[in-house]
Amino acid sequence: MTDPSAGATDFISDIVRADNASGVFGGRVQTRFPPEPNGYLHIGHAKSIAVNFGTAERFGGQCKLRFDDTNPDTEDAEYVDAIVRDTAWLLGYAPVDVVYTSDYFEQLYAWAELLINEGKAYVDDQDGDTISEQRGGYGKPGLESPYRNRPASESLDLLRRMRGGEFPDGSRCLRAKIDMQAENMWLRDPVLYRIRRGHHHRTGEEWCIYPTYDWAHGQSDAIEGVTHSLCTMEFESHRPLYDWCLEQLPLPYEKPQQTEFARLEITHTITSKRRLRTLVEDGVVDGWSDARMPTLSGLRRRGYPASAIREFCAETGTTRTNSRQSIELLEWYVRRSLNLTAQRRMVVLRPLRLVLDNWPVDDSGNPVVEHFEVANNPENPDDGVRRVAFTGELVIEQDDFAEVPPPKFFRLSPGKEVRLRGAYLITATDVVKDDDGNVIEVRATYDPDSKGGTAPDGRKVKSTMHWVSVPHAVPVRAALYDRLFTAAVPGEATDEPLDDLNPDSRELLGGALAEAVVADADPGQVLQFERLGYFANDTDEPGLFHRTVGLRDEWAAIQKRAAR
Ligand code: ATP
Ligand code: MG
Numbered sequence: 001m002t003d004p005s006a007g008a009t010d011f012i013s014d015i016v017r018a019d020n021a022s023g024v025f026g027g028r029v030q031t032r033f034p035p036e037p038n039g040y041l042h043i044g045h046a047k048s049i050a051v052n053f054g055t056a057e058r059f060g061g062q063c064k065l066r067f068d069d070t071n072p073d074t075e076d077a078e079y080v081d082a083i084v085r086d087t088a089w090l091l092g093y094a095p096v097d098v099v100y101t102s103d104y105f106e107q108l109y110a111w112a113e114l115l116i117n118e119g120k121a122y123v124d125d126q127d128g129d130t131i132s133e134q135r136g137g138y139g140k141p142g143l144e145s146p147y148r149n150r151p152a153s154e155s156l157d158l159l160r161r162m163r164g165g166e167f168p169d170g171s172r173c174l175r176a177k178i179d180m181q182a183e184n185m186w187l188r189d190p191v192l193y194r195i196r197r198g199h200h201h202r203t204g205e206e207w208c209i210y211p212t213y214d215w216a217h218g219q220s221d222a223i224e225g226v227t228h229s230l231c232t233m234e235f236e237s238h239r240p241l242y243d244w245c246l247e248q249l250p251l252p253y254e255k256p257q258q259t260e261f262a263r264l265e266i267t268h269t270i271t272s273k274r275r276l277r278t279l280v281e282d283g284v285v286d287g288w289s290d291a292r293m294p295t296l297s298g299l300r301r302r303g304y305p306a307s308a309i310r311e312f313c314a315e316t317g318t319t320r321t322n323s324r325q326s327i328e329l330l331e332w333y334v335r336r337s338l339n340l341t342a343q344r345r346m347v348v349l350r351p352l353r354l355v356l357d358n359w360p361v362d363d364s365g366n367p368v369v370e371h372f373e374v375a376n377n378p379e380n381p382d383d384g385v386r387r388v389a390f391t392g393e394l395v396i397e398q399d400d401f402a403e404v405p406p407p408k409f410f411r412l413s414p415g416k417e418v419r420l421r422g423a424y425l426i427t428a429t430d431v432v433k434d435d436d437g438n439v440i441e442v443r444a445t446y447d448p449d450s451k452g453g454t455a456p457d458g459r460k461v462k463s464t465m466h467w468v469s470v471p472h473a474v475p476v477r478a479a480l481y482d483r484l485f486t487a488a489v490p491g492e493a494t495d496e497p498l499d500d501l502n503p504d505s506r507e508l509l510g511g512a513l514a515e516a517v518v519a520d521a522d523p524g525q526v527l528q529f530e531r532l533g534y535f536a537n538d539t540d541e542p543g544l545f546h547r548t549v550g551l552r553d554e555w556a557a558i559q560k561r562a563a564r
Helices: 011-022 043-058 077-091 101-117 128-135 152-163 213-224 233-247 273-281 296-302 306-315 327-341 516-520 554-563
Strands: 030-033 062-067 098-100 121-124 173-176 191-195 209-211 228-232 257-261 264-266 323-325 343-345 351-356 370-375 385-390 393-397 417-420 425-433 439-446 474-481 506-514 526-529 533-537 544-549
Touching (some): 011 257, 030 043, 043 077, 043 296, 062 213, 077 296, 077 306, 101 191, 101 213, 152 209, 173 233, 213 228, 228 233, 306 327, 327 526, 327 544, 351 506, 526 544
Parallel strands (some): 030 062, 343 526
Antiparallel strands (some): 173 191, 417 425
16 A cells, blocks of 8 residues: 655654654544634635644544634634534535534643642732733743732632632633743743633533633643644744643643644735634625635635645645745636636626627528537536527627727727637627717627638638627626735735725626526536636525636746746
């Protein structure tokens, strides 16, 4: 059997290989993806999912989805459901093990009592502001709490009464007794438990004290038997505390090892849940799943294939150096994937009537209808062909016609000949205008000998345009998107990313006309609208198509510019 980890050259795989060789974890590989259910997952979380689930998969280990649900104020069951759904979508399978830090509340509490009994933790009667003031800073000494050396029995009694609900929120807390002069601020007697009343989405009103991140996280890893606790760089400074806590406790498995990697950041995008929540709450976007959001549910709505996001995360590598990837590169992965899977259709977003004056009528005086066979996807012959109806009453894109063509305009203008894709060559002869002088209709003639779009005499026709037959058209709506943030690094200038919001990030078009089969598109299906881009049929409101990405490879253009 081949070693599935063989190709993996990232530093985390190297660490796991070394650990397997030394046998520290007895060959076990166990990771976890630990979101807090206080928002939806975003593209940055995709990286963490890729690293955690990916590492476990590569080494035949296990990865759990663990909800880090220790703050009843901001967490909600809606977020839990969304996170399970979005994780499953990204992975392509439902995560097998879904666990909750709140399942460990009793064990975490028991370990807190153990620390007190061993003189390694105490109840502090001061409020949070006083405690932060006393913490000091770099080069600034910390101040010991007057309660630091109270007897263990007193702290134990107070902690039990805290749990019993005797004291108001924030009036007391449990702190580890480590070192108020430690260079690492996290070791200056960090808070382990705080009093906080609120409804917890799983434990209800059962608890009124909640463990802090630092007390919950490492201990949850230890309870589950995590071997490699993989997190982002901002937790590097927490690692000594992570280790300190674990070293005080009788662990059921080997002590887990925390390893940090760089966050995924992307240009024109933010990956802060707090700020994403602001966009939702302020109504800047239509909810967490708005197709402009960098959330997994937003990207899915927009038509991003999960496999493209997975490939992007895997192929851009995992390092310890923070950097920002170009959104154009992510779009390149999306386009590469959709090019192979998306069926082609003709849709006119901003219709302009085009009437063929020499189009024949049948014996009863009705315009003739012809049908052309068109390949569904030239990249994939297995997708077959479809029949597209053609008559003398058509629509084309408004900007494919110019009454007075600017230089280098090769599309339709009076006297010019163009190809209607797969159908006929046509020549514009005249225009019809409204009272304001706007062109509302183009008159043209077709060459009956050019069926399929080939000139009988081999004459050159430069332009090929898409079209839709009016009597066979179905109306659709389309949403075109621009970057949600105008700046490549949102907030770079003012420190406030929301200052860089693009006020014109979405354009809704109500009057688009599509060839008939577009009506049969499944909710969520992505189609390529010829010459316009990839469009995803909305999942909630079929018939509304979100432009996933355009057809132009902007990544290639950026690369070319960089090479110059
Ligand atoms: P926020 O601070 O915006 O709420 P978070 O990082 O606290 O986000 P969590 O729900 O705690 O959100 O994240 C779960 C996991 O995902 C953590 O291990 C975190 O390190 C990781 N993660 C979050 N954002 C990114 C990112 N941009 N790139 C890589 N991993 C990330
Ligand atoms: Mg967090």
